[in-house]
Amino acid sequence: MPVRIRPLEADDYDSWLPLWKGYLDFYEVSVPDEVTAETWRRLIDPDGLVFGLGAVVGGKLVGIVHYLFHPVTWAITDRCYLEDLFVSPEARGSGAGRALIEAVYRAADAAGADQVYWLTAQSNKTAQLLYDRIGQRTPFIKYRR
Numbered sequence: 001m002p003v004r005i006r007p008l009e010a011d012d013y014d015s016w017l018p019l020w021k022g023y024l025d026f027y028e029v030s031v032p033d034e035v036t037a038e039t040w041r042r043l044i045d046p047d048g049l050v051f052g053l054g055a056v057v058g059g060k061l062v063g064i065v066h067y068l069f070h071p072v073t074w075a076i077t078d079r080c081y082l083e084d085l086f087v088s089p090e091a092r093g094s095g096a097g098r099a100l101i102e103a104v105y106r107a108a109d110a111a112g113a114d115q116v117y118w119l120t121a122q123s124n125k126t127a128q129l130l131y132d133r134i135g136q137r138t139p140f141i142k143y144r145r
Contacts, residue, residue: 001058003096005103008052008064010044015061016054023064023086027121039066053103055087055096062091065100069111080108082118085127097130 008016020039024030031039043052043066055063066084082104087096101116108116118135119142120127131137 001094003062003094003099004056005053005099006056008043008054012054012061013040016040016043016052016064019061019064019086019088020084022088023084026086050083051107053100053107055091055100057091057094057096062094063087063096063100065104067104067107067116069108069113075114077112077114080104080111080113080116082116085118092126097127098134101130101134 017036017040020036039050042048042050050066050068052064052066054061055065064084064086065082067080067082069078069080072079082101085097085100087094087100105116116135117138118131120131
């Protein structure tokens, strides 16, 4: 079945929530319910700064991606950070992940962003098989406080 990519809509909440929770579970993290509520509010706010797309197969939301644009000190244009990407286990291999990333590429191009970047866990070898085909691995290591 073909994969259709479209912006997330207010009516998608009940389909988005299990994907969001699946993403958090995959990375073995949790966030308070108020963070989930605020994330959803930001994603569907037409004037918001965080964007969400969904991958639909056979009328069912099977994947999500969240992204945002921000200024940087190394370029005049904004950069696009692809923050969250998740495809349901039953839809993996359907092309939904690639289609979501390519849709973010198109959004970044339309916005004039000079690059799209994202992070993944070193242990996420399956996703890296896709990422290595459609992106360029960088030598940077993330640190945080």
